[in-house]
Amino acid sequence: xxxxxxxxxxxxxxxxxxxxxxxxxxxxxxxxxxxxxxxxxxxxxxxxxxxxxxxxxxxxxxxxxxxxxxxxxxxxxxxxxxxxxxxxxxxxxxxxxxxxxxxxxxxxxxxxxxxxxxxxxxxxxxxxxxxxxxxxxxxxxxxxxxxxxxxxxxxxxxxxxxxxxxxxxxxxxxxxxxxxxxxxxxxxxxxxxxxxxxxxxxxxxxxxxxxxxxxxxxxxxxxxxxxxxxxxxxxxxxxxxxxxxxxxxxxxxxxxxxxxxxxxxxxxxxxxxxxxxxxxxxxxxxxxxxxxx
Amino acid sequence: xxxxxxxxxxxxxxxxxxxxxxxxxxxxxxxxxxxxxxxxxxxxxxxxxxxxxxxxxxxxxxxxxxxxxxxxxxxxxxxxxxxxxxxxxxxxxxxxxxxxxxxxxxxxxxxxxxxxxxxxxxxxxxxxxxxxxxxxxxxxxxxxxxxxxxxxxxxxxxxxxxxxxxxxxxxxxxxxxxxxxxxxxxxxxxxxxxxxxxxxxxxxxxxxxxxxxxxxxxxxxxxxxxxxxxxxxxxxxxxxxxxxxxxxxxxxxxxxxxxxxxxxxxxxxxxxxxxxxxxxxxxxxxxxxxxxxxxxxxxxxxxxxxxxxxxxxxxxxxxxxxxxxxxxxxxxxxxxxxxxxxxxxxxxxxxxxxxxxxx
Amino acid sequence: xxxxxxxxxxxxxxxxxxxxxxxxxxxxxxxxxxxxxxxxxxxxxxxxxxxxxxxxxxxxxxxxxxxxxxxxxxxxxxxxxxxxxxxxxxxxxxxxxxxxxxxxxxxxxxxxxxxxxxxxxxxxxxxxxxxxxxxxxxxxxxxxxxxxxxxxxxxxxxxxxxxxxxxxxxxxxxxxxxxxxxxxxxxxxxxxxxxxxxxxxxxxxxxxxxxxxxxxxxxxxxxxxxxxxxxxxxxxxxxxxxxxxxxxxxxxxxxxxxxxxx
Numbered sequence: 018x019x020x021x022x023x024x025x026x027x028x029x030x031x032x033x034x035x036x037x038x039x040x041x042x043x044x045x046x047x048x049x050x051x052x053x054x055x056x057x058x059x060x061x062x063x064x065x066x067x068x069x070x071x072x073x074x075x076x077x078x079x080x081x082x083x084x085x086x087x088x089x090x091x092x093x094x095x096x097x098x099x100x101x102x103x104x105x106x107x108x109x110x111x112x113x114x115x116x117x118x119x120x121x122x123x124x125x126x127x128x129x130x131x132x133x134x135x136x137x138x139x140x141x142x143x144x145x146x147x148x149x150x151x152x153x154x155x156x157x158x159x160x161x162x163x164x165x166x167x168x169x170x171x172x173x174x175x176x177x178x179x180x181x182x183x184x185x186x187x188x189x190x191x192x193x194x195x196x197x198x199x200x201x202x203x204x205x206x207x208x209x210x211x212x213x214x215x216x217x218x219x220x221x222x223x224x225x226x227x228x229x230x231x232x233x234x235x236x237x238x239x240x241x242x243x244x245x246x247x248x249x250x251x252x253x254x255x256x257x258x259x260x261x262x263x264x265x266x267x268x269x270x271x272x273x274x275x276x277x278x279x280x281x282x283x284x285x286x287x288x289x290x291x292x293x294x295x296x297x298x299x300x301x302x303x304x305x306x307x308x309x310x
Numbered sequence: 311x312x313x314x315x316x317x318x319x320x321x322x323x324x325x326x327x328x329x330x331x332x333x334x335x336x337x338x339x340x341x342x343x344x345x346x347x348x349x350x351x352x353x354x355x356x357x358x359x360x361x362x363x364x365x366x367x368x369x370x371x372x373x374x375x376x377x378x379x380x381x382x383x384x385x386x387x388x389x390x391x392x393x394x395x396x397x398x399x400x401x402x403x404x405x406x407x408x409x410x411x412x413x414x415x416x417x418x419x420x421x422x423x424x425x426x427x428x429x430x431x432x433x434x435x436x437x438x439x440x441x442x443x444x445x446x447x448x449x450x451x452x453x454x455x456x457x458x459x460x461x462x463x464x465x466x467x468x469x470x471x472x473x474x475x476x477x478x479x480x481x482x483x484x485x486x487x488x489x490x491x492x493x494x495x496x497x498x499x500x501x502x503x504x505x506x507x508x509x510x511x512x513x514x515x516x517x518x519x520x521x522x523x524x525x526x527x528x529x530x531x532x533x534x535x536x537x538x539x540x541x542x543x544x545x546x547x548x549x550x551x552x553x554x555x556x557x558x559x560x561x562x563x564x565x566x567x568x569x570x571x572x573x574x575x576x577x578x579x580x581x582x583x584x585x586x587x588x589x590x591x592x593x594x595x596x597x598x599x600x601x602x603x604x605x606x607x608x609x610x611x612x613x614x615x616x617x618x619x620x621x622x623x624x625x626x627x628x629x630x631x632x633x634x635x636x637x638x639x640x641x642x643x644x645x646x647x648x649x650x651x652x653x654x655x656x657x658x659x660x661x662x663x664x665x666x667x668x669x
Numbered sequence: 670x671x672x673x674x675x676x677x678x679x680x681x682x683x684x685x686x687x688x689x690x691x692x693x694x695x696x697x698x699x700x701x702x703x704x705x706x707x708x709x710x711x712x713x714x715x716x717x718x719x720x721x722x723x724x725x726x727x728x729x730x731x732x733x734x735x736x737x738x739x740x741x742x743x744x745x746x747x748x749x750x751x752x753x754x755x756x757x758x759x760x761x762x763x764x765x766x767x768x769x770x771x772x773x774x775x776x777x778x779x780x781x782x783x784x785x786x787x788x789x790x791x792x793x794x795x796x797x798x799x800x801x802x803x804x805x806x807x808x809x810x811x812x813x814x815x816x817x818x819x820x821x822x823x824x825x826x827x828x829x830x831x832x833x834x835x836x837x838x839x840x841x842x843x844x845x846x847x848x849x850x851x852x853x854x855x856x857x858x859x860x861x862x863x864x865x866x867x868x869x870x871x872x873x874x875x876x877x878x879x880x881x882x883x884x885x886x887x888x889x890x891x892x893x894x895x896x897x898x899x900x901x902x903x904x905x906x907x908x909x910x911x912x913x914x915x916x917x918x919x920x921x922x923x924x925x926x927x928x929x930x931x
Contacts, residue, residue, distance in 0.1 A: 039752055403879060
């Protein structure tokens with residue numbers, strides 16, 4: 018075959034083979050991921066076209082607009098909801114990860130049952146929430162039947178609904194990294210603590226928790242970052258009343274026809290995401306007490 | 311074939327005049343996606359792409375058109391003018407027939423995104439009522455064919471709410487808090503509050519807007535949510551009792567839930583007309599005209615009006631409706647306004663609406 | 670470890686699992702409910718599924734989703750595997766930086782990715798449709814495939830490859846007969862994940878779809894916003910079914926892979 022001599026030649030120049038392997042995928046990502054984002058960056062500093070799009074020129078007004086209390090409030094609410102979602106997810110998810118790490122017989126099933134929602138359509142799961150929380154939905158109907166309430170509870174279209182939807186959507190994102198971290202924990206350390214007289218809670222606080230910190234941080238970021246950019250959840254569960262950054266951005270590209278401002282908002286969001294990502298990468302570099310590899 | 315060449319030239323010309331230099335790339339991709347089937351017997355292109363509001367046509371219209379002409383129709387829907395405008399702003403959208411509201415047509419014309427229509431391909435034009443043969447946003451109707459008209463008003467559940475709401479102020483009344491919705495549309499919500507104070511839906515006065523904004527925020531506390539046409543489902547099941555809604559959607563809901571009432575508030579509200587138009591660079595203009603002409607047939611127009619619940623600008627179709635849906639008389643028209651595109655003032659309104667939503 | 674897991678922890682875990690799964694199960698259950706508008710159970714029926722089969726728009730959307738899903742899966746799996754091979758086997762300048770940069774598509778909010786692609790296509794004048802959706806899906810799937818295949822490549826035992834080469838096989842044969850079979854489950858797993866991501870995607874698809882390119886999630890979104898009737902539950906159940914089967918297969922492949930490392 019003609020391929021062999023060619024490959025042999027390439028094999029002697031490792032750089033060339035690597036380049037060939039990297040080229041198509043990298044090219045695709047450059048063209049369809051990086052370039053669009055760069056175009057957006059350019060748009061964010063150009064004046065707004067009257068009907069959408071941009072006109073020629075250079076301006077920082079769109080970024081400056083963000084310091085308006087109105088938009089700061091939206092950013093604030095977004096961070097608050099994402100933060101609350103992260104905290105709740107940790108509180109609910111850590112015990113689950115711990116139990117999975119310690120179980121023997123059921124480990125695989127338990128993991129599968131966490132992985133499944135992780136990959137299931139976000140839209141469908143959000144609809145499931147709507148179905149439950151509606152005034153005429155399942156929860157209200159049962160509560161009314163049981164006589165516990167006389168008027169349906171308003172659960173849908175509240176900040177609580179958005180928060181519940183966010184946690185429901187992102188909880189699995191915490192469980193998996195924390196589990197991975199706990200699973201790599203050397204049991205010998207805990208046995209040592211025990212034999213030195215530490216009680217369960219102390220052993221947890223001083224040995225397990227610090228050692229699972231990298232996984233915990235990774236999980237928190239895996240929840241916080243997408244929650245920040247959330248668009249569907251506040252849209253469907255918030256009744257268009259709770260404006261988050263994702264909705265604001267979408268709004269600028271449709272109703273408001275202000276593409277540059279939307280682009281600027283996107284970059285502010287990206288900035289927050291990149292900071293979080295950098296924090297994550299730095300903590301992953303210093304991970305003590307783990308078994309190597 | 312001469313038809314193909316003319317088509318290709320027209321397409322190329324449209325793309326060359328289009329946004330940026332890389333038009334050829336778009337042409338290549340459009341060509342790749344193009345039809346390889348022959349034209350129909352009537353000399354029409356073999357396919358057609360229609361982009362219309364959701365729930366805005368009779369169930370059989372498209373299918374019957376396909377059967378009669380042999381043209382294969384791709385029918386997509388949108389939920390708001392803004393969604394339509396955003397998709398069109400992305401250059402060659404590939405749609406042949408779109409159905410924007412009047413102010414949307416204004417915006418599209420200002421950007422030069424529509425192509426003039428060929429009346430010779432619309433023999434049924436005579437069916438359009440004289441009142442609709444002209445429009446302030448499209449003088450002489452060179453670019454559009456009227457489709458449906460409607461008004462915004464308040465829909466309410468007669469069995470849950472009494473007395474019937476007659477004023478926009480009902481949304482400021484906490485009595486039915488948590489059971490009311492307004493449209494997810496800044497022009498409609500702020501407009502209603504402006505109307506409440508006797509101002510215009512098309513104002514650009516900052517002071518008037520500020521007051522409307524305050525009122526809207528006050529009303530928000532009583533609202534369950536901002537929902538547009540989809541609120542129909544919740545009105546039917548009774549999750550929502552009072553909703554700011556468009557006349558046709560209210561009528562559609564009423565067919566499933568007889569306990570629904572609808573009225574235009576005393577202060578007045580919006581009247582709107584949607585019209586069919588053909589974007590510049592549309593790949594199948596002849597089929598587009600054939601479709602619009604088909605819609606102008608009395609039987610087809612009547613079917614559409616019955617299914618959508620809206621009024622028809624087609625006098626021949628209107629005559630066939632079992633229950634007449636008369637156009638508002640002079641007295642009613644006095645308190646109804648047409649929405650205008652606000653151009654540069656859009657930013658002002660947008661900010662006010664964002665404030666309301668973020669509150 | 671000798672100590673049993675404390676009861677309260679088990680309790681919390683059980684509750685969390687219920688929270689994660691009950692809503693979806695309820696959704697599925699009510700897709701078989703006879704009543705159209707209320708959540709009272711009035712009887713079992715397959716009516717809503719029958720209606721699904723009659724609805725041309727759902728079938729068209731399913732077709733669109735499958736076309737996009739399969740094409741984007743094939744492309745992203747090939748491109749991603751190539752990148753993973755280069756990252757695992759070759760040394761080159763800036764490799765760590767490149768690997769870190771690959772995480773960007775994963776963490777960038779979907780709305781930013783979707784809108785930036787819309788802006789790109791608008792600026793260049795490319796008509797939106799199935800092609801643009803496929804392009805977008807490949808763009809965000811590549812990184813996921815790389816992560817999966819790379820993990821396998823790095824955890825793999827290289828001695829077999831080295832043995833083959835020392836016995837006279839060249840790079841290509843060694844790859845084809847030794848490496849590829851070993852990483853094959855990971856490649857397929859990566860592909861299945863890419864398919865799931867594509868099949869379920871809403872936000873990005875929302876911005877780059879055009880004529881006749883309504884995918885299933887886009888249709889479901891419109892249906893969800895319009896009404897709360899069991900047909901929506903039926904469509905959702907089908908989507909859940911596809912995802913569950915896909916993830917189950919991925920899981921199986923993972924187990925098979927782990928069993929065959931020796």
